[in-house]
Amino acid sequence: MTAILKTRDVHLSYAKQETLHGVNLDFDDHSITALIGPSGCGKSTFLRCLNRMNDLIPKTTVTGSFQFHGKDIYAPTTNLVELRKQIGMVFQQPNPFPFSVYENVTYGLKLAGHTNRHYLDEQVERALKQAAVWDETKDALNKNAMSFSGGQQQRICIARLLAVQPDIILLDEPTSALDPISSAQIETTLLALKKTYCIIIVTHNLQQASRIADRTAFMLNGNLIEDDLTSKMFTKPANQATSDYLNGKFG
Amino acid sequence: MDEIQKKLTAPSKASREDVTGRIISYTCIAAIIILVISILYFITSRGIATFTTNHVSLWQFLSGKEWNPGTLNAKGQPQVGALPMIVTSFSVTILAALVATPFAIAVALFMTDIAPKNGAKFLQPVIELLVGIPSVVYGFIGLTVVVPFIRHLFGGTGSGILAGTIVLFVMVLPTITSLSVDALRAVPTYFRSASLALGATRFQTIYKVLLRAAMPRLLTAVIFGMARAFGEALAVQMVIGNAVLMPRNLVTPTSTLTSQLTTNIGNTIMGTLPNNALWSLALILLLMSLVFNLLIRCIGKRGEIKS
Numbered sequence: 001m002t003a004i005l006k007t008r009d010v011h012l013s014y015a016k017q018e019t020l021h022g023v024n025l026d027f028d029d030h031s032i033t034a035l036i037g038p039s040g041c042g043k044s045t046f047l048r049c050l051n052r053m054n055d056l057i058p059k060t061t062v063t064g065s066f067q068f069h070g071k072d073i074y075a076p077t078t079n080l081v082e083l084r085k086q087i088g089m090v091f092q093q094p095n096p097f098p099f100s101v102y103e104n105v106t107y108g109l110k111l112a113g114h115t116n117r118h119y120l121d122e123q124v125e126r127a128l129k130q131a132a133v134w135d136e137t138k139d140a141l142n143k144n145a146m147s148f149s150g151g152q153q154q155r156i157c158i159a160r161l162l163a164v165q166p167d168i169i170l171l172d173e174p175t176s177a178l179d180p181i182s183s184a185q186i187e188t189t190l191l192a193l194k195k196t197y198c199i200i201i202v203t204h205n206l207q208q209a210s211r212i213a214d215r216t217a218f219m220l221n222g223n224l225i226e227d228d229l230t231s232k233m234f235t236k237p238a239n240q241a242t243s244d245y246l247n248g249k250f251g
Numbered sequence: 252m253d254e255i256q257k258k259l260t261a262p263s264k265a266s267r268e269d270v271t272g273r274i275i276s277y278t279c280i281a282a283i284i285i286l287v288i289s290i291l292y293f294i295t296s297r298g299i300a301t302f303t304t305n306h307v308s309l310w311q312f313l314s315g316k317e318w319n320p321g322t323l324n325a326k327g328q329p330q331v332g333a334l335p336m337i338v339t340s341f342s343v344t345i346l347a348a349l350v351a352t353p354f355a356i357a358v359a360l361f362m363t364d365i366a367p368k369n370g371a372k373f374l375q376p377v378i379e380l381l382v383g384i385p386s387v388v389y390g391f392i393g394l395t396v397v398v399p400f401i402r403h404l405f406g407g408t409g410s411g412i413l414a415g416t417i418v419l420f421v422m423v424l425p426t427i428t429s430l431s432v433d434a435l436r437a438v439p440t441y442f443r444s445a446s447l448a449l450g451a452t453r454f455q456t457i458y459k460v461l462l463r464a465a466m467p468r469l470l471t472a473v474i475f476g477m478a479r480a481f482g483e484a485l486a487v488q489m490v491i492g493n494a495v496l497m498p499r500n501l502v503t504p505t506s507t508l509t510s511q512l513t514t515n516i517g518n519t520i521m522g523t524l525p526n527n528a529l530w531s532l533a534l535i536l537l538l539m540s541l542v543f544n545l546l547i548r549c550i551g552k553r554g555e556i557k558s
Binding site: 051053056058081082083084085088089091093095096097098099107108111112157160161164 | 368439441442444445446447448449450451452455459460463464
């Protein structure tokens with residue numbers, strides 16, 4: 001396993017109040033890393049640092065080192081547009097554009113300047129198949145993406161992301177707005193995608209983390225408490241706080 | 252036991268207040284409905300008198316180019332051709348909307364997406380100020396600044412569709428802008444995040460996602476602006492020239508439906524043809540505002556963002 005993304009000493013303050021107090025985490029390629037912890041522990045904030053979505057929030061300052069393929073994400077020369085193509089994000093709320101499925105999936109490709117219809121068709125099919133939503137959408141590619149169910153919408157969003165072939169996929173509680181059946185389908189999709197991508201998922205659902213993640217990182221009050229192989233962390237956590245959280249003593 | 256039953260069934264102070272409140276609001280609604288129906292009935296009955304009492308044909312009224320309701324033409328027919336005014340009204344309305352829309356949307360985007368904090372802080376009062384200026388002031392500025400300027404550039408009197416368009420452009424700008432701001436704010440932030448997270452620049456996000464998602468409501472904003480321009484009387488009257496002539500170009504004096512109404516309604520006698528003809532113009536205005544309303548409703552229904 002090689003770490004594709006390494007973060008060191010990540011501090012983040014919002015309006016002079018520090019919410020991340022030095023996080024060090026490595027993320028391996030071809031694996032799923034889950035970030036867990038109680039609400040407000042900073043796991044989503046940390047995730048959003050990884051493709052610089054926090055740049056959009058005024059008065060936010062981020063320090064620390066983020067090495068992606070050996071290059072610093074926060075270097076002044078970093079092309080934000082290219083970075084976000086390589087480190088894509090799926091949000092908590094399914095957020096397909098109110099356009100057709102086809103237009104949603106080709107959105108990123110068209111931004112990148114692809115106009116060849118044949119190539120776009122191919123990529124749409126590949127992305128929708130990878131996101132396991134091809135069977136439901138293949139006869140309705142021109143239908144408005146908003147007219148699908150929540151779970152289907154979320155998988156269309158994943159397909160929209162896969163179409164641009166990122167290296168890393170960030171998921172911010174992608175199933176918390178979905179029913180159990182749709183969640184299970186998303187989990188199956190993620191397990192299949194792991195073979196090709198580095199996946200980092202923030203989740204509130206501990207069972208979900210234990211089911212799909214190779215590694216799990218536990219955060220509390222802006223600190224990284226523990227990160228380890230999921231199997232080890234869920235059976236023999238090294239830290240008492242981790243153990244308490246996993247056993248539901250607080251949350 | 253009896254006492255509790257009595258208490259439960261007897262009307263309390265709160266329940267009486269409830270009944271009173273309902274009566275008051277129903278009375279107000281009824282009064283408004285009666286008022287609206289009366290206005291509609293009054294304008295319609297007066298407006299169709301031209302055709303029923305004075306036997307002017309509807310086609311002649313809509314397509315005739317001669318407007319001189321007091322006199323008869325060679326065939327002994329009254330000269331009530333409203334076409335020049337209809338053409339002028341539509342011309343100034345459409346031109347003003349065409350010119351104002353790009354500016355309005357640019358300002359709205361600046362306020363919602365480009366500089367949401369400072370932009371909105373400075374531009375909001377500016378727009379509110381523009382709304383608050385009385386139309387006679389716009390007309391006066393048009394008359395003393397715009398008309399002489401056009402006269403200087405193109406010769407002639409300087410009044411006409413161009414002057415009307417310029418004045419109306421400033422007047423509809425705040426309407427279209429503030430409604431466009433609402434339209435753009437109604438586009439959920441997560442569309443923006445989704446687009447940015449896919450590697451789009453802010454500009455790409457604006458024109459590929461934002462404007463498209465907000466399009467129905469932006470169109471509604473434009474139509475609201477057009478309705479305002481179509482109905483504006485005073486400011487237009489001051490710069491349009493007030494000659495009921497078919498406009499030959501953008502700088503010949505002409506007249507809109509509204510300017511003709513404000514100019515002449517005081518100079519005619521109730522019940523005569525010249526007066527009835529003016530009511531017919533009012534009827535056209537009423538029907539047009541109805542059409543604008545229907546358009547807004549149709550577009551609004553089609554473009555609701557479902558989430």
